[in-house]
Amino acid sequence: MSFNYDEFSEKCNKKETAKKILDKINAYCAAIDKASINLMEVCGTHTHEIFKSGVRTMLPDKIKLRSGPGCPVCVTEDSYIDGAINMARDKNFIITTFGDMLKVPGEISSLKKEQGAGSDVRVVYSPTDSIEIAFENPSKNVIFLGVGFETTAPAVAFLAKEAKERGLKNLFIYEGNKTVPEALKAIANHPAVKIDGFILPGHVSVITGVTAYRSPLAQSGICGVICGFEYIDILLSIETLLKMISEGRHDVINEYSRAVSESGNAAAQKIMNEVFEARDSEWRGIGVIPGSGLKLRGEYKKYSADDNFAAVINRAGKTAGTAHHQGCKCGEVLLSVIEPPQCPLFKKVCSPIFPIGPCMVSSEGTCAAFYKYGSSGDKIELE
Amino acid sequence: MNLNEREKYITEAHGNGGKLTHDLISSVFVKYFDNPTLSEGLDSGRLDILKFAAKISENTGFKFSGQKLGMTTDSYVVKPLFFNGGDIGKLAVTGTVNDLIVTGAIPVAITCGFIIEEGFKIETLETIVKSMARTASENGVFVATGDTKVVGRGLCDGVYINTSGVGLIPDGVDLAPSKISGGDAVIITGTPGNHGACILNERGGFIDRMSVSSDCAPLARQLSGLLDKKFGIKVMRDATRGGVATTLNEFVSQNNNFGIMLEEESISYETNAKSLADILGIDLLYSACEGRAIIVCPSGTANDVLAHLSRFDETSGAMEIGRVSEKNKGKVVIKTRIGGGRFLDMQVLEQFPRIC
Numbered sequence: 001m002s003f004n005y006d007e008f009s010e011k012c013n014k015k016e017t018a019k020k021i022l023d024k025i026n027a028y029c030a031a032i033d034k035a036s037i038n039l040m041e042v043c044g045t046h047t048h049e050i051f052k053s054g055v056r057t058m059l060p061d062k063i064k065l066r067s068g069p070g071c072p073v074c075v076t077e078d079s080y081i082d083g084a085i086n087m088a089r090d091k092n093f094i095i096t097t098f099g100d101m102l103k104v105p106g107e108i109s110s111l112k113k114e115q116g117a118g119s120d121v122r123v124v125y126s127p128t129d130s131i132e133i134a135f136e137n138p139s140k141n142v143i144f145l146g147v148g149f150e151t152t153a154p155a156v157a158f159l160a161k162e163a164k165e166r167g168l169k170n171l172f173i174y175e176g177n178k179t180v181p182e183a184l185k186a187i188a189n190h191p192a193v194k195i196d197g198f199i200l201p202g203h204v205s206v207i208t209g210v211t212a213y214r215s216p217l218a219q220s221g222i223c224g225v226i227c228g229f230e231y232i233d234i235l236l237s238i239e240t241l242l243k244m245i246s247e248g249r250h251d252v253i254n255e256y257s258r259a260v261s262e263s264g265n266a267a268a269q270k271i272m273n274e275v276f277e278a279r280d281s282e283w284r285g286i287g288v289i290p291g292s293g294l295k296l297r298g299e300y301k302k303y304s305a306d307d308n309f310a311a312v313i314n315r316a317g318k319t320a321g322t323a324h325h326q327g328c329k330c331g332e333v334l335l336s337v338i339e340p341p342q343c344p345l346f347k348k349v350c351s352p353i354f355p356i357g358p359c360m361v362s363s364e365g366t367c368a369a370f371y372k373y374g375s376s377g378d379k380i381e382l383e
Numbered sequence: 384m385n386l387n388e389r390e391k392y393i394t395e396a397h398g399n400g401g402k403l404t405h406d407l408i409s410s411v412f413v414k415y416f417d418n419p420t421l422s423e424g425l426d427s428g429r430l431d432i433l434k435f436a437a438k439i440s441e442n443t444g445f446k447f448s449g450q451k452l453g454m455t456t457d458s459y460v461v462k463p464l465f466f467n468g469g470d471i472g473k474l475a476v477t478g479t480v481n482d483l484i485v486t487g488a489i490p491v492a493i494t495c496g497f498i499i500e501e502g503f504k505i506e507t508l509e510t511i512v513k514s515m516a517r518t519a520s521e522n523g524v525f526v527a528t529g530d531t532k533v534v535g536r537g538l539c540d541g542v543y544i545n546t547s548g549v550g551l552i553p554d555g556v557d558l559a560p561s562k563i564s565g566g567d568a569v570i571i572t573g574t575p576g577n578h579g580a581c582i583l584n585e586r587g588g589f590i591d592r593m594s595v596s597s598d599c600a601p602l603a604r605q606l607s608g609l610l611d612k613k614f615g616i617k618v619m620r621d622a623t624r625g626g627v628a629t630t631l632n633e634f635v636s637q638n639n640n641f642g643i644m645l646e647e648e649s650i651s652y653e654t655n656a657k658s659l660a661d662i663l664g665i666d667l668l669y670s671a672c673e674g675r676a677i678i679v680c681p682s683g684t685a686n687d688v689l690a691h692l693s694r695f696d697e698t699s700g701a702m703e704i705g706r707v708s709e710k711n712k713g714k715v716v717i718k719t720r721i722g723g724g725r726f727l728d729m730q731v732l733e734q735f736p737r738i739c
Contacts, residue, residue, distance in 0.1 A: 014721060015721055019721075019722070054723020232721075363664070373726055382718060
């Protein structure tokens with residue numbers, strides 16, 4: 001099932017290989033007795049690669065590729081962003097964050113706007129960049145926005161460990177990290193979502209391993225393939241999903257075995273387990289998913305911004321849950337109930353220049369991908 | 384004239400029109416830009432059009448009875464000022480020379496306006512001016528007039544340069560997107576996006592500085608030969624900000640009777656620029672070039688155009704990257720390696736700030 005990409009890359013005629021896989025896809029597709037086959041990719045990078053490589057335009061009409069909640073910025077609820085804004089507005093705080101979070105609108109403002117108004121909001125490339133900032137500003141509370149999936153959680157955990165080892169008293173983590181397997185289970189069982197197979201995220205799986213998906217997917221009766229990021233990976237994964245669907249199997253198969261192992265990255269899991277414990281977490285568009293968030297545990301609790309600054313975070317203006325910007329359908333886009341062009345705001349008022357919802361703000365977002373690659377319902381004529 | 388220690392840096396007095404201004408002009412600008420027009424020392428440079436037309440005619444065989452001028456202006460604010468493959472001075476001449484030649488105008492003269500930040504090192508200014516002068520003379524243009532302004536510290540980022548240029552358009556040359564028709568070939572004069580990737584690397588320090596080089600290069604010599612009517616060139620444009628994809632979108636938006644279909648397989652990239660772009664998630668088709676022109680010509684002359692371009696170092700990597708098509712009207716589409724397709728829209732957001 002798996003293949004050595006580098007070797008393949010050097011030796012193979014990609015077009016021919018793609019064609020061979022597509023022939024199989026067509027054959028499986030014809031044999032499956034369903035009006036449509038819905039496959040969901042749960043990773044923003046997959047969404048982009050699918051568009052970029054033109055995979056969408058080559059598949060039989062029967063196969064519907066759905067984009068799931070695979071962008072951590074997009075699934076971050078408004079109330080979290082509003083809490084970050086409330087801290088940013090307080091002169092005693094410095095906010096450090098990955099750049100993607102800056103422009104995401106909460107209910108009251110965005111961190112970018114607050115930055116313009118004088119708040120101290122700094123973009124960092126690694127969570128640990130916050131350490132130096134904390135040392136240089138001993139009178140300020142430095143808050144790192146811990147947003148991301150398993151791919152960033154180990155680095156955030158490392159930040160907490162470093163803060164402890166260096167005895168920092170003014171560095172905190174605003175807990176927003178989420179985990180993917182529990183969310184998949186929730187999507188699989190969501191009444192509005194009709195999915196036949198999951199294209200599972202490659203990077204997240206490097207950390208979690210294949211094991212993490214087995215139980216959630218087995219319970220839902222939906223098959224999944226862990227997929228790499230080259231277009232051949234994606235085509236192969238689709239072929240494998242169709243094969244399983246045609247056979248009525250619901251396994252998890254690892255197509256990306258050149259990077260993903262059965263049990264995952266033990267060192268990353270160890271530091272995550274040491275620093276974090278699971279908690280319920282709210283996902284934009286989906287609601288609260290039990291056990292899908294990460295919270296600092298034990299001796300690391302003292303670095304929790306949520307615990308230390310609840311009064312600031314919850315100041316006036318913060319919404320109670322996920323608020324909806326008027327007309328914005330990011331929630332439905334994240335669940336893949338609709339495609340971006342079906343949102344009344346898409347391309348009309350909502351664009352990467354003036355994004356209304358997070359799916360357009362984040363470069364990984366589904367709306368941003370649809371916008372960038374121009375597939376707003378137009379059909380490409382190739383021959 | 385020797386500058387004493389105190390005068391190693393630009394002060395506001397260098398911009399007040401007084402003695403220091405004159406000293407700066409003669410010790411830096413005139414020293415390198417010197418030519419008969421400039422040395423007349425008038426408020427504007429006087430150009431004898433007929434004389435230039437006769438000279439170009441002698442060298443190229445083009446006729447200029449129509450006396451049609453091409454005129455352009457551009458401002459340069461690149462950061463960093465010096466990058467692998469060029470500097471702001473070379474860029475300021477290159478950009479204007481290329482804007483002229485892709486319009487079908489053979490460059491004759493340029494102007495240059497400097498806005499300099501107080502505290503800027505005069506030695507650095509001299510290096511930039513020297514680079515401008517070299518680039519200009521290599522491309523048969525001269526600086527006909529100039530201007531210097533000094534602004535306070537923090538009010539500009541070192542130095543900004545504006546250049547304008549005039550060129551002569553040979554008889555019968557009329558390049559425009561309206562001439563494009565179905566089946567025409569789309570050619571680029573070299574690998575796309577190197578300048579943008581280079582600037583990004585210089586700023587971010589991602590990989591070894593010398594491994595990604597800008598494509599910054601004036602193309603006057605290379606492209607002027609293509610104005611010969613035997614090549615039947617429809618339109619040319621330099622793919623600067625927004626890169627190749629944006630330039631092609633300009634063509635289809637100005638003439639939406641056709642679409643453009645690129646072939647991903649036919650486009651080659653400079654290896655290091657491509658690696659950097661892949662790591663950072665940047666699309667080189669949207670990354671700026673400063674020495675690449677997009678040329679649309681009839682499919683029948685495409686091989687002749689490529690053969691002509693292959694004679695010059697700067698355009699030796701020229702390649703046909705796609706065709707004009709009756710399909711997908713008003714759109715630029717790329718056929719991917721595996722046979723799928725995607726739209727290449729006009730660039731929406733800056734991939735990198737201040738690249739030229």
